[in-house]
Amino acid sequence: MKILVTVGTTKYDSLIAYMDSEKSFDDLSIEFQIAEGKYIPQKHPYFTFIDSAGIAKKYSEADVVITHAGAGTIYKLLEIKKRFIVVPNFERIDKHQNDIADFLAVNRYAFVAYSFTQLKMFLDIINSYEFKEYNKESFSKAEEILEFLLS
Numbered sequence: 001m002k003i004l005v006t007v008g009t010t011k012y013d014s015l016i017a018y019m020d021s022e023k024s025f026d027d028l029s030i031e032f033q034i035a036e037g038k039y040i041p042q043k044h045p046y047f048t049f050i051d052s053a054g055i056a057k058k059y060s061e062a063d064v065v066i067t068h069a070g071a072g073t074i075y076k077l078l079e080i081k082k083r084f085i086v087v088p089n090f091e092r093i094d095k096h097q098n099d100i101a102d103f104l105a106v107n108r109y110a111f112v113a114y115s116f117t118q119l120k121m122f123l124d125i126i127n128s129y130e131f132k133e134y135n136k137e138s139f140s141k142a143e144e145i146l147e148f149l150l151s
Contacts, residue, residue, distance in 0.1 A: 001029065001123070002062050002064075003029065003030045003063065003065070003066060003123075004030075004033070004065045005019050005030060005032045005065075005066045006032075006055070006065060006066070006067045006068070007033060007034060007035050007037065007089070008070040009049075009070075010070075010089065011036050011038065012037065012068050012091065013039040014091065015066075015068070015087055016034050016037055018116040018119075019119070020041040020042060020043050021042075021043075022116075022120075025120075026043070031044060031045050031062075032044060032045070032047075033058070034047070034048055056080075059077065059082055062082070063127075064082075064123065065077055065083075066084065066119065067086055067087070068088065069086050069097035069098070069101040070097070070100075074110075077110075078136075079136055081134070083110075083126050083131070084110050085110060085111045085112070085123070086100075086104055086110050086113070087113045087116070101114075109131060109132055111129070
């Protein structure tokens, strides 16, 4: 199984360190996107940042993406219908990632690991689980907003 672990633009060293050091993941093909994190993976390849075309290619090549609960990353993964596991970054000062993660879990769009120890279980069952399909709703209020602003 090919796995991409991504943390977006903020560091999440504890997630990267856990995934890199956990023995039960040694037989998996893992690549890390570590942003400005201080932990440097020892067992698996990594990169810091990549342009939008590059990360889109990485998403496409991965069987599963493990990600922080960043809105931009999650929205993109939902759009492309990628199987993913969310691990909210509670090391951040703000706690908005918990709200996003809860929404995904309740609506069955993705697995949410509130503990790193849940990751192995989710990886074991992710290919057989029936997630709810996300359908992007087009934004149709642009004309109404423009009319309001011009009046």
